[in-house]
Amino acid sequence: MKESVFSICGMCSVRCPIRVEVEDGIVKWIEGNPHDPGMAGRLCAKGSAGLAMEYDYERPQYPLIRKGKRGEGTWERASWDEALDYIAGKLKPIIDEFGGKAVALSDRGGPFRDIHRSFLRAIGSPNYFNHDCTCGRNVQHASISMFGSGRKTFNYDFKNCKHLVLYGRNVFESLRVKAANTIMELLDRGGKLTYIDVRASNTALKATRFWMVRPGTDYALDLSIIHTVLRDNLYDAEFVNQWVVGLRELESFVAPYTPEWAAKETGIASEEIVEFAHEIAQDKPAVIFHPGWMMARYKDSFYSSRTSYILNALMGSFEAPGGLFFQKGPGDAGKKGLNTLMDTIPKPKDKRVDGCGWKYKHFESGPGLLHLLYPAILSQDPYPVKAYIVFRHDPLLSLPDPEAQKKALDKLDLIVAVDSNYSETGWHADVLLPSATYLEKSSIIRTGKGLKPQFDIRRQAIEPRNEAKPDWWIFKQLAERLGVGDYFKFKDMEEFWKFQLEGTGVTPADFDDKGFVNLVDAPIWWDRMNDLKFKTPSKKIEFVSSLLEENGIPSFKPYESPKKSDNGTFRLAFGRSPVHTHGQTQNNPVLHEIMPENTLWINAGQAEKLGISNGDQVKVTSSDGSHSGTIQAKVTEFIHPEVVFMVHGFGRKIPWQTRGYNKGLGDYRFETGLLDVYDPVGGANALLECFVKVEKAK
Secondary structure: OEEEEEEEOOOOOOOOEEEEEEEOOEEEEEEEOOOOOOOOOOOOHHHHOHHHHHOOOOOOOOOEEEOOOOOOOOEEEOOHHHHHHHHHHHHHHHHHHHOHHHEEEEEOOOOOOHHHHHHHHHOOOOOEEEHHHHOOHHHHHHHHHHHOOOHHHEEEOHHHOOEEEEEOOOOOOOOOHHHHHHHHHHHHOOOEEEEEEOEOOHHHHHOOEEEEOOOOOHHHHHHHHHHHHHHOOOOOHHHHHHHEEOHHHHHHHHOOOOHHHHHHHHOOOHHHHHHHHHHHHHHOOOEEEOOOOOOOOOOOHHHHHHHHHHHHHHOOOEOOOOOEEEOEOHHHHOOOOOOOOHHHOOOOOOOOOOOEOOOEOOOOOOOOOHHHHHHHHHHOOOOOOOEEEEEOOOHHHHOOOHHHHHHHHOOOOEEEEEEOOOOHHHHOOOEEEEEOOOOOOOOOOEEEOEOOOEEEOOOOOOOOOOOOEOHHHHHHHHHHHOOOHHHOOOOOHHHHHHHHHOOOOOOHHHHOOOOEEEOOOOOOOOOOOOOOOOOOOOOOEEOOOHHHHHOOOOOOOOOOOOOOOOOOEEEEEEEOOOOOOOOOOOOOHHHHHHOOOOOEEEEHHHHHHOOOOOOOEEEEEEOOOOOEEEEEEEEEOOEOOOEEEEEOOOOEOOOOOOOOEOOOOOHHHHOOOOOOOEOOOOOOEOOOOOEEEEEEOO
């Protein structure tokens, strides 16, 4: 029997809409949802490799309980009842003695969090974390400081954009299929793309302008562009006068940061900076300065992102075709939004253990900052944390210095990993629970915000293989064992969908034909001169931020020149490949075959000084000498002399993943001493404040 199932991909965090062909209970084909104009059947390599992931025997197949030391790899197979009873038996005395606040949970974020976050709330814990301290926290907090709401308040109208500016936002390798296709169309119709990075990625190859900037100087470049825009009166005065507070203070602050000054810091010629400023002014307001996605880079990345937002405001790009638009939800379409389980459960009364929202009032409390959990575990201040549940997340691979992390994690009484892949963190856990893949489960309905808001559904395509279970079932079972099952009254996902949709006028059957339900027919645009909804105290864009100022933080931070590298020492940068998803897919049978390991990009001039030729094996050593490894050199002119680069996610140490085991090097292992180094205002890890020694391997 053949059937077609509309679903949502789970091979990366983009979560593209897909159509799955199933025959006799076996997946035969996966493609982009043909009813979605942005997909039209298209899918990236990772999405296409979902079929290989599904039928890979090197994925978790049944519950495992650790028997040897943590990380040793000695496991005992358990039934689901045995594993869940074991977890509940460990959690009950912890909660009885210390309260629910002694349990922390982290995930990758995204739209499918309601049930496991509700589990955490039901047991009384405020300590939910996600991956964002290694991704977009600096952007999030920059957005809050200026607009009173986070980075997902806005999206980008690439379709009508005349000039797109990207700072290391490697859109053609990241890879958001819809966005990449639309940006290609932007270029095809004569639009401009300025790409700024320490190396020439595939996005640089498509750009109309590429600036190979000195690492850590994005903020300097932005300050000089703002200086030029204000000096030469290139900004949208009507928009700025209506919606901005703090222009004069900004003008005074950037006065010393001339293009001539920036040229010495960034390596970008002053005349090019001036030419660029005048060029974007001609294209305003259809201009986008992308504030960044993964901005966990330097100790001033918050201010880099903030100045990108400032440039958007100066161009008048908000709620303008070709610029940034407010994400519209069901309420903006005059419709009721989805019901959430979390809203039915009382909020925990305890403060967050990481201090976000109370000790650090400028940090948003929602997902907190995971790297601040580790010192709290060690110090037991403000209270003890004794258990940690990791759901589809791998901190030991994504946060700096895994050995430093393990020292804190080993103080815990219980670590539980719930995942459909073996992760470095899961390998160090006490219990490993096999989560069903995205093809094997239905998920909660998500709200797709944008110019045309909609509801989207992920429907189960096939039965779970081996003994994997959907995550909603796992957390419901744990809740029942811990005495809070009354909050989880649904018996399956169909019943939960009905709860979500109650009062919306939409039913689960309405998703059958396309996999989504549009809430409006025409795009929703607001009047950009009279009807913008900023959530700051002033109701305007705050160049001088009331949030920052009341916490003793400057809205404009004086620039500090970054540390230079020399004598065979380089700043270590990392990034993405269009083939792999961070550290998730290195063992995928198909994707491993395409890219089995990473290489080390090194500048040709620097390589010559060190006697390194293309293809040579080179030795990389961390700054403190505690970690080293060998990797093949990729010698190229297309990387800054102060930097070396590798694709993230390799150097895996899980022997059961035979394809990815010990292949290439992991950048995270060289980030020794960086677990407590982060942007003090934005909160995100400073992952690129990492220096390594490179030499030809003997």
